[in-house]
Amino acid sequence: MERYAVEDDALAAAREQGRHWDVRPVSPTTGAALRFLATVIGARAVVEIGTGCGSSGLWLLRGMRPDSVLTTVDVDPASQQFARGAYRRAGFAANRTRLIHGRALEVLPRLRDAAYDMVFLDSDRAEYPAYLAEALRVLRPGGIVVYHGALDTDGVRDGPLEAAADPAGAAVRELGRLVHEDETLVPLLLPVGAGLLAAVSTA
DSSP: OOGSSSSOOHHHHHHHHHTTTOOOOHHHHHHHHHHHHHHHTTEEEEEOOOOOSHHHHHHHHHHTTTTEEEEEEESSSHHHHHHHHHHHHHTTOOGGGGEESSSSHHHHHGGGOEEEEEEOOOOOOGGGHHHHHHHHHHHHEEEEEEEOOOTTTTTTTTTTTHHHOOOHHHHHHHEEEEEEHOEEEEEEEEOOOEEEEEEOOOO
C-alpha cells in the first residue's frame, strides 16, 4: 500500500517540521486517501479543522480542482505560519488557501451553509461529536465529512469510569454512534493510518 503514497520533498519537509513542533502529521496512506476523496468529488471548497504542519493540507490541495480553495483552521498561529510556507514551496498560489486562527467550535458556526464539498477534521478528539452538526450544516448535499483518528479508541470500553479515564477515546466512540445512527449519512470506516471515518451527506 505504501508504494501508492510516496511523499515528495514538500511533504517530507512538512512532516519533519511537524516532528519539530510535536505535531503529528497524517500518514502517507491517510494523505493519499484524502487526496483520492477530494478528487472523486471534484472538490472546489474544503474546510480543514487542524492545520498542523500543513501535510494534510498539501494532500487535500493536490486532490482538489485547480480553481479550489482550502480553508484551514487552527488555534496555533506558529503552525499555520509554517503551513503557509509549505503550501508556497509546493507551488500553490496564496489565493488557494485561507488560514483562520481560532477554535473550531467558534469558527465553524461562522461559515456559510451548504458551501463546502468536504470537511476534514483532525483536531481535539474530545470535541469530535460537537463538530458534527456544524460540519454537516456547511456541507452541500453529496459532500463528505471525514474524521481522522477514528481508530484511536484502544482500551476504551462502555461505562462512566472508562469514559472519564479516556475522554478522547470515548468521544470517538460516541462520534461513531452518531454517524451510524444518522439516516442522512452514508458512512465508511477506512482502516488507514489512525483511521478515517468518512460519511457522505444525502440531506
